[in-house]
Amino acid sequence: MNRVMLTGGGGFVAGNIIGQSAPELKVHAIETREVSFRRNNLSWHAVDLLDTPALKSLFDHIRPDVVVHAAALSDIDFCEAHRDQAERVNVAVTRVLAELCREMNSRMIYFSSDSVFDGETGNYSEENEPQPLNVYARTKVDAENIVAHTVPDWVIVRPSLVLGLPAFAAGNSFLWRMMQALQEGNTVAFPSEEIRSPIDVITLSRAILELAEHDYKGYLHLSGNDALSRLAMARRIARRLGYEEAVVVDKKPDVEGERARRPRDVSLSNRRAKQILKTPLRSFSEGLDLALTHKGVERP
Numbered sequence: 001m002n003r004v005m006l007t008g009g010g011g012f013v014a015g016n017i018i019g020q021s022a023p024e025l026k027v028h029a030i031e032t033r034e035v036s037f038r039r040n041n042l043s044w045h046a047v048d049l050l051d052t053p054a055l056k057s058l059f060d061h062i063r064p065d066v067v068v069h070a071a072a073l074s075d076i077d078f079c080e081a082h083r084d085q086a087e088r089v090n091v092a093v094t095r096v097l098a099e100l101c102r103e104m105n106s107r108m109i110y111f112s113s114d115s116v117f118d119g120e121t122g123n124y125s126e127e128n129e130p131q132p133l134n135v136y137a138r139t140k141v142d143a144e145n146i147v148a149h150t151v152p153d154w155v156i157v158r159p160s161l162v163l164g165l166p167a168f169a170a171g172n173s174f175l176w177r178m179m180q181a182l183q184e185g186n187t188v189a190f191p192s193e194e195i196r197s198p199i200d201v202i203t204l205s206r207a208i209l210e211l212a213e214h215d216y217k218g219y220l221h222l223s224g225n226d227a228l229s230r231l232a233m234a235r236r237i238a239r240r241l242g243y244e245e246a247v248v249v250d251k252k253p254d255v256e257g258e259r260a261r262r263p264r265d266v267s268l269s270n271r272r273a274k275q276i277l278k279t280p281l282r283s284f285s286e287g288l289d290l291a292l293t294h295k296g297v298e299r300p
């Protein structure tokens with residue numbers, strides 16, 4: 001395996017995958033915006049994934065061994081308010097990529113989410129059935145089904161909340177947004193009733209790169225070892241950054257209904273991932289340390 005096509009290259013997670021990639025691996029990263037970062041093993045392709053002819057022609061040109069499909073509309077409240085757009089980007093684009101992977105015999109690694117579960121029980125394994133509660137989660141489940149039924153060589157990863165710093169731009173990193181707010185002297189609010197088992201972005205990136213060369217096929221939950229509320233998580237981060245815990249306040253339930261519905265406890269069991277991967281999965285503290293010491297990509 002030597003050619004990887006990576007969608008969402010300028011985003012939070014995919015940017016870190018680029019940062020962790022070995023020099024021998026040729027990475028073709030797709031992004032709509034110009035990203036100034038350059039590296040010998042990296043080619044940028046400015047393509048809107050909704051432009052199917054452009055995507056097909058790029059696929060024919062690259063002929064990827066592996067497609068890592070990380071691009072998505074990942075803002076849950078935006079997806080709730082823009083259902084058609086969410087379906088076009090998160091579902092229709094995945095269908096095009098899945099069909100191209102089948103035609104070209106490419107392995108496909110699709111980024112789903114812990115949010116596919118309803119959060120009633122927590123500690124979800126790959127055997128549990130998804131029960132999506134919001135538009136974003138429904139688009140992820142629809143895309144999962146397309147990948148599993150279209151591509152012969154597929155992996156669907158369901159990461160938990162991802163902890164880390166963006167490589168190029170803010171993207172979907174809550175840690176980065178929290179650090180910005182604290183540096184500006186603001187308090188931050190996180191809900192006590194949303195439980196996750198966060199994974200740091202460096203471990204996640206290494207796991208994805210390992211999976212690119214692995215023969216595992218199926219669903220895989222990628223999470224850290226600890227389940228904790230978003231409030232507890234943020235308080236531990238604040239302490240680690242040298243702030244008083246009081247800078248993190250409890251975010252009250254959304255009585256006005258302005259936020260999309262969130263599942264209560266979507267902590268994941270990472271038992272299967274631990275059996276399959278050499279990449280070690282970490283405790284919350286270890287993951288936070290790793291995330292804070294790898295600030296984006298090292299310049300060559």
Ligand SMILES: NC(=O)c1ccc[n+]([C@@H]2O[C@H](COP(=O)([O-])OP(=O)(O)OC[C@H]3O[C@@H](n4cnc5c(N)ncnc54)[C@H](OP(=O)(O)O)[C@@H]3O)[C@@H](O)[C@H]2O)c1
Nearest residue numbers: 008010011012013048049070071072111113161162171172
């Ligand atoms: N971050 C988390 O905690 C988390 C947790 C579970 C699952 N996930 C999943 O993991 C994946 C990566 O998440 P992330 O946090 O890295 O998200 P992100 O920072 O929002 O990155 C998503 C990327 O997709 C790109 N994209 C969106 N529409 C596109 C289009 N039409 N054409 C080309 N590129 C397009 C965006 O580019 P523009 O900026 O140019 O629009 C952006 O670079 C997503 O599938 C997400 O659902 C994330």
